[in-house]
Amino acid sequence: MSSIFKTELSTEQLEELFQSDEKCYQFLAGLKWGEGYSCRKCNNTNYCQGKTPHSRRCTKCKTEESASSGTIFHNCKFSISKAFYIAYNVCKGTENLSTYEFARRLSLRQMTCWNFKTKIQQALQQIDSLTEIEKSSIQRIFS
Numbered sequence: 001m002s003s004i005f006k007t008e009l010s011t012e013q014l015e016e017l018f019q020s021d022e023k024c025y026q027f028l029a030g031l032k033w034g035e036g037y038s039c040r041k042c043n044n045t046n047y048c049q050g051k052t053p054h055s056r057r058c059t060k061c062k063t064e065e066s067a068s069s070g071t072i073f074h075n076c077k078f079s080i081s082k083a084f085y086i087a088y089n090v091c092k093g094t095e096n097l098s099t100y101e102f103a104r105r106l107s108l109r110q111m112t113c114w115n116f117k118t119k120i121q122q123a124l125q126q127i128d129s130l131t132e133i134e135k136s137s138i139q140r141i142f143s
Contacts, residue, residue: 017084024080025054029067039063040070072123076116082106083116090120 017023037047039058047056054067068074076083085106089097097105102113 014088018081018088021080022053024084025067027084028071028073028080029054032067032071040065072119078106078108078112082108086113086116087120090117091124 017027033056036045037056038045039047039061041063042058042061044058044060046059048059049055050057050064050066052066055064057064066074068076068080072087073080073083086102089095089102099110099114099117102108102117103110106113
């Protein structure tokens with residue numbers, strides 16, 4: 001997760017990213033399929049646009065995959081731009097914001113923020129416990 005935000009983004013880029021769900025999905029799709037598409041089901045590399053924006057549909061098995069599937073943002077019950085804001089601040093934030101502060105700034109329930117922040121922290125712990133080989137393969141995906 002922290003490897004997603006390993007490059008410093010300018011204040012303008014952050015503001016643009018956090019204000020629009022469209023920009024967040026575009027950013028996520030760029031990270032996920034930047035080196036090319038491969039179907040998770042059949043490994044086919046040919047695709048067409050899916051039914052939803054920034055999704056891909058395999059031309060062989062017809063499986064559709066969204067930009068957020070397989071990520072911590074999958075099935076998020078609130079706006080992905082708000083989820084990106086929380087994720088960025090947990091991974092790169094200079095100040096340690098409480099879940100109450102996230103709730104106040106984003107107009108969400110405190111428990112919603114707590115659950116998502118905990119999910120991010122658990123993902124970061126899992127990444128820290130990976131072997132160096134696994135970390136390098138993840139780094140290549142998000143580099």
